[in-house]
Amino acid sequence: MKKTEFSRRTALELIGGGVVTALLAGTFATSAQADAKLLAEAIKKAVGEGAMKEGKITLDLPEIAENGNTVPVGVSVDSPMTDADYVKSVHLFAEKNPAADVASIHFTPASGVAKAALRIRMAGTQNIVAVAEMSDGTLYTAKKLVKVTIGGCGG
Amino acid sequence: MASKPRVRVPKKAKAGDIITIKSLISHKMETGQRKDKKTGEKIPRLIINKFVCKFNGNVVFSSDWHPAVSANPYMAFSYKVVESGEFEFTWTDDAGETVSKKAKLTVS
Numbered sequence: 001m002k003k004t005e006f007s008r009r010t011a012l013e014l015i016g017g018g019v020v021t022a023l024l025a026g027t028f029a030t031s032a033q034a035d036a037k038l039l040a041e042a043i044k045k046a047v048g049e050g051a052m053k054e055g056k057i058t059l060d061l062p063e064i065a066e067n068g069n070t071v072p073v074g075v076s077v078d079s080p081m082t083d084a085d086y087v088k089s090v091h092l093f094a095e096k097n098p099a100a101d102v103a104s105i106h107f108t109p110a111s112g113v114a115k116a117a118l119r120i121r122m123a124g125t126q127n128i129v130a131v132a133e134m135s136d137g138t139l140y141t142a143k144k145l146v147k148v149t150i151g152g153c154g155g
Numbered sequence: 156m157a158s159k160p161r162v163r164v165p166k167k168a169k170a171g172d173i174i175t176i177k178s179l180i181s182h183k184m185e186t187g188q189r190k191d192k193k194t195g196e197k198i199p200r201l202i203i204n205k206f207v208c209k210f211n212g213n214v215v216f217s218s219d220w221h222p223a224v225s226a227n228p229y230m231a232f233s234y235k236v237v238e239s240g241e242f243e244f245t246w247t248d249d250a251g252e253t254v255s256k257k258a259k260l261t262v263s
Contacts, residue, residue, distance in 0.1 A: 101221040
């Protein structure tokens with residue numbers, strides 16, 4: 001008798017656990033979709049709807065950031081940086097921040113190399129996305145996952 | 156709000172050199188997301204939204220900042236040396252307050 005009770009409880013727990021997991025998975029999926037939508041909107045606002053190619057961009061980010069309030073970011077784009085062919089802008093985005101925009105960096109041929117570094121806030125573990133806009137209008141993109149131990153958007 | 160602008164630029168360089176310029180300024184960079192712990196009201200956003208670097212009057216580098224840029228914003232970038240002259244760095248915040256700093260560069 002006792003044995004069946006146990007198995008019943010175990011079974012119930014299993015079902016309960018399953019429902020909770022399914023619910024959690026559901027909410028995560030919707031919030032991820034919302035983040036992706038916000039990110040897509042922010043990118044569209046910054047550079048329009050042009051096709052993006054991967055490559056050319058090097059993102060220098062830590063794999064694990066202990067403090068989300070100040071995460072060092074280095075970005076460089078492969079380009080000759082001449083008057084005819086240079087990197088106009090690099091836009092940085094963080095998909096899970098309250099607002100996806102982070103910063104837009106505008107280079108000129110006088111920059112010599114398309115390279116910059118700054119420090120940013122990250123609300124939690126997420127991808128940092130960079131979109132580079134070349135002088136001829138072509139777009140390149142790159143992303144890198146950063147694990148954040150303590151988020152940095154205050155509450 | 157903004158105070159203590161600091162820039163690091165080499166005093167001397169050769170024509171054709173690519174130099175690294177580092178800048179830092181003290182600013183709270185209030186995101187607009189935080190709440191006042193006593194009243195529960197949101198603290199309004201107040202950030203530096205624009206950083207511009209000019210050399211002899213021409214813009215050579217600029218950046219637009221959003222609330223995701225850390226407090227006391229730091230920015231490092233490059234510049235290809237052509238001639239002697241003066242850099243002017245300008246930070247502008249949401250309130251319209253601007254802070255500027257100048258640095259001379261001599262080509263040897």
